Structure formats: structure tokens, C-alpha cells
Amino acid sequence: MSTSSPVRAVVTGLSAVTPGGLGIESYWKSLLTGENGISEVSHFDSTRYPARLAGKIKDFEARDHLPSRLLPQTDVSTRYALVTADWALADAGVGPDSGLDDYALGVVTSTAQGGFDFTHREFQKLWSEGPEYVSVYESFAWFYAVNTGQISIRNAMRGPSAALVGEQAGGLDAVGHARRTVRRGTRLVLSGGVDSALDPWGFASQLAGGLVSTVADPDRAYLPFDTDASGYVPGEGGALLVVEDAASARERGAERIYGEIAGYAATFDPAPGSGRPPALGRAAELALADAGLTPADISVVFADGAGVPELDRAEADAISRLFGRRGVPVTAPKALIGRLCAGGGPSDLAAALLALRDQVIPATGRTTSVPDAYGLDLVTDEPREAALSAALVLARGRHGFNSAVVLTTA
CATH class of the missing domain: 3.40.47.10 (Thiolase/Chalcone synthase)
Structure with a gap:
């Protein structure tokens, strides 16, 4: 029986696209300065909804970050995920010249809502114009595994990959699975979660759970552990982590290690x-x-x-x-x-x-x-x-x- 210690899974790259900012340092600065990313929904007319606040990503133009061929086939949440993946891999110093085999690189992500905005837009076409107007990309753009698949294709990451669904807990489950995958021998796994459902139907589905705050003041709507707590505010975005075998990270000369998933x-x-x-x-x-x-x-x-x-x-x-x-x-x-x-x-x-x-x-x-x-x-x-x-x-x-x-x- 082997007495060797388990493989240490460390984080060598980070990025985030959140209502607090684009990129990990902008997000972190917003948390430290107390900048509130919650404001009134502006994606559609929300005046008849019982709740009208959301954590919204600002100043994100997908065409500034992604090739035009990807735009017709991706939901907004997948665009967030692809850009976050690019930034996290760059932060880890992982790219075509890293010397890592494609099959040593995996992707494990989580999404709880899938491509809500995309699929609802296509449903509207189906009902109002007919099936011939529905995008062929509807076959996969809505699916919970699409972020894992699109990230894998874009970055030639052909190793063990997965998609998990566990609502708010799913992102941690994805990272836990990434750690397990690294311990089983995959050198590096990109992992985390990204979600967005701030279209009219997606927002309504979140309100239907009965836990969303109806307070109109963005500074008083979402107050965890406060005596005035009245529910939460939905948001969009997420973060991705580069989870890596510690020995592999040292071998390739990783610039930094943020910490270990212990x-x-x-x-x-x-x-x-x-x-x-x-x-x-x-x-x-x-x-x-x-x-x-x-x-x-x-x-x-x-x-x-x-x-x-x-x-x-x-x-x-x-x-x-x-x-x-x-x-x-x-x-x-x-x-x-x-x-x-x-x-x-x-x-x-x-x-x-x-x-x-x-x-x-x-x-x-x-x-x-x-x-x-x-x-x-x-x-x-x-x-x-x-x-x-x-x-x-x-x-x-x-x-x-x-x-x-x-x-x-x-």
C-alpha cells in the first residue's frame, strides 16, 4: 500500500465577472470599498414585478472579448464564462505555449439556470414567427453543460470534464470535483460557476421561489444576518479558478499560488x-x-x-x-x-x-x-x-x- 501523501490541489489562477467589477482585482476592490453592485433591473420593464432589484454586470461588451462567430451561438451567461475562463487562464500563465498536454487539462463548471435569456428569446420566435425562425444553436445553448463544453473547445482542454447542478451550492461542488479530478491525476482543471437569468422570464422564475426581497432601496434590500433581513437579491456572474497539482505548478514555474483547496x-x-x-x-x-x-x-x-x-x-x-x-x-x-x-x-x-x-x-x-x-x-x-x-x-x-x-x- 502506498504511503505517499495525497496530491495537493492548489489555485494558480483566478478571475471573476461580477456586479462588483470585471476581473478579479476590480471585484476585490469593490468588496473592500463597499461598492454596491445592486440596482434596479434595466434589461426590461420591471415596473409590474413585485421585486425590481438585481446585481447587474455593467460595462461588459461581449464583442470586445470574443470572436464574432461565438456571439450567435451563446447565451449571455456563456459569454461571461468564456471571458472569465480566458482571464483566469491568463492569470495562471496557462496558454498554448505552456507545454501542458491537451488531455491533461480539464473543465468542471456549474450553472443553475442554463442559457435562460437565449432559450426564452428562441421560444418567443417559435411562438410568434414559427419553428423555421428558431436558431439551430438552441439545441445546446440552453444546456447546463454548455459552459464546460464551450470553454473546453475554445481552450483545447480535452481532459476529464464535467458539469454540476446544485443551485447556490453547485459552484463549490464543481470546485470540489475539480480537486478530486486533480488528485486522480489530471494536472490542471479550470473550475467554478457562472449564472445569469435577468431576462423577464428568468427573473420571474427567481421571484417565484418566494425568497427574494421586495424592498426597493438597494442599500436595504439584501441584509444577511441583519434584524431587518427580508430576503435576497438575485445577481449574475461568477468566478473561475485554475485548480492545479501543486507539483505540476512548480514544474511549469507557475507565477503564484493563491492557496490550497484543503x-x-x-x-x-x-x-x-x-x-x-x-x-x-x-x-x-x-x-x-x-x-x-x-x-x-x-x-x-x-x-x-x-x-x-x-x-x-x-x-x-x-x-x-x-x-x-x-x-x-x-x-x-x-x-x-x-x-x-x-x-x-x-x-x-x-x-x-x-x-x-x-x-x-x-x-x-x-x-x-x-x-x-x-x-x-x-x-x-x-x-x-x-x-x-x-x-x-x-x-x-x-x-x-x-x-x-x-x-x-x-
Whole structure:
């Protein structure tokens, strides 16, 4: 039996396209300065909708970043994913001249909504003009695996690849699977999640869940763990990470290592009415055990931060049970950009890695008043400088998905 240590999966490249900015450093700056990326929906007339706010990506012109042949065949979410992939690979110094075999490069992404805008536009053509007017690209542009496929084709990444769907938890699941893929022998996997569904039908489908805030003030609509929490605000975008075998990264002379994906776990909540508790806390415990760490080793928690009182209360309980009352700094910076579905977890992973790099914890949006019963040391108002060596990132998807990732400095 081999006694060799498991392959270390490290992050050598990052990028993000979010309502906070285009590119990883713009996104990070927006979190540290508290810039609010939430504003009124402008993609369509939303005056008759009960909620009218969203985290919107600004100043993104796909034609400035992608060849014209790709535009007719891609949904807006896929365009975000392709550009984010280009930037993440460039950040990692991975390109045609890297000397990496195509079959040593994989892609694992998550999307919860697929190509909503594209497919709804084609449905409208079908109903109003007839089937002969529907784009032939409708056959795949809507599909949940399309981001993985398009990134793979564009970058000649022919190694083991996958697509996962777990709503808000799916992005962490994708990164967890990427880590597993690297440990099984693939040298490098591009992973994360990107979502966008801010067309009229896509937005309506998000409102139908009943958890979206109807507060009209962008500064008060999404307040995780606040006494005035009233729901969340949907958003678009996400982040992608280059996950790499640490030895391979050293061999090719990777310019930087942001950190190590030291632990990962996923759980599923018991059936409603079972009397059993939610399983988010169990996911955190399993991720810590997978990393070989104890709660005392964690420097900061990036919380799921649903902004729904009963969900916030359940998450606060899970955190305080594991770490003790106010036992660890907690933050939910996604309050500044909205919940990005599959893009939310990876965006938090990117922020956590930058927090480890810069030794600073971003604040939790506009949250100011945290119930004492939550027992949380929530970072509010201003970023907090701290000695950071390990971060726990949590995510929950609709209908019971829970995921947790532990990041450490490399």
C-alpha cells in the first residue's frame, strides 16, 4: 500500500465577472470599498414585478472579448464564462505555449439556470414567427453543460470534464470535483460557476421561489444576518479558478499560488417535517476533517448569508455550534453583488483566497444590526485586518444542497 501523501490541489489562477467589477482585482476592490453592485433591473420593464432589484454586470461588451462567430451561438451567461475562463487562464500563465498536454487539462463548471435569456428569446420566435425562425444553436445553448463544453473547445482542454447542478451550492461542488479530478491525476482543471437569468422570464422564475426581497432601496434590500433581513437579491456572474497539482505548478514555474483547496464536503438536508436538523453544519465538519483541521485552525468563515431570517438563523446556529459563540470572524460579502446562484460560491472562494493573500476580511455589505441570539462575530461596516491562514466557505442550494470548502495558504 502506498504511503505517499495525497496530491495537493492548489489555485494558480483566478478571475471573476461580477456586479462588483470585471476581473478579479476590480471585484476585490469593490468588496473592500463597499461598492454596491445592486440596482434596479434595466434589461426590461420591471415596473409590474413585485421585486425590481438585481446585481447587474455593467460595462461588459461581449464583442470586445470574443470572436464574432461565438456571439450567435451563446447565451449571455456563456459569454461571461468564456471571458472569465480566458482571464483566469491568463492569470495562471496557462496558454498554448505552456507545454501542458491537451488531455491533461480539464473543465468542471456549474450553472443553475442554463442559457435562460437565449432559450426564452428562441421560444418567443417559435411562438410568434414559427419553428423555421428558431436558431439551430438552441439545441445546446440552453444546456447546463454548455459552459464546460464551450470553454473546453475554445481552450483545447480535452481532459476529464464535467458539469454540476446544485443551485447556490453547485459552484463549490464543481470546485470540489475539480480537486478530486486533480488528485486522480489530471494536472490542471479550470473550475467554478457562472449564472445569469435577468431576462423577464428568468427573473420571474427567481421571484417565484418566494425568497427574494421586495424592498426597493438597494442599500436595504439584501441584509444577511441583519434584524431587518427580508430576503435576497438575485445577481449574475461568477468566478473561475485554475485548480492545479501543486507539483505540476512548480514544474511549469507557475507565477503564484493563491492557496490550497484543503478540504471539501457536501451534504443534503433531511426531508421537511422529519424533525432532523439541517445538514450545513455537518458539511462544515466534514470539510474540516477532510482538511485535517480543527475549528480552531479556521481564521474566517465566508457564510452562505441567505438574507432570509429563518435561513440566517439556521446558518448562525451551525456556525456557533461548530466554533462557539462569536468564536470566529464571519462575513458575507455577496450582499454587495446579490446571490449569483452557481456563481456565488466560486465568487466567495475567490474573495476568500484574496483575503488570505492580503490578510483582510471584507465586510458584509450594508448589514449593521445582528441579533445577539445569532452569536456571530460578523464583520460589518469596514474591512477587518486579521492574521488569516485558513478560510471556510459555505453555500446552500434550494431544496437541501449544502457544500463547504476549506482553503489554506499554500
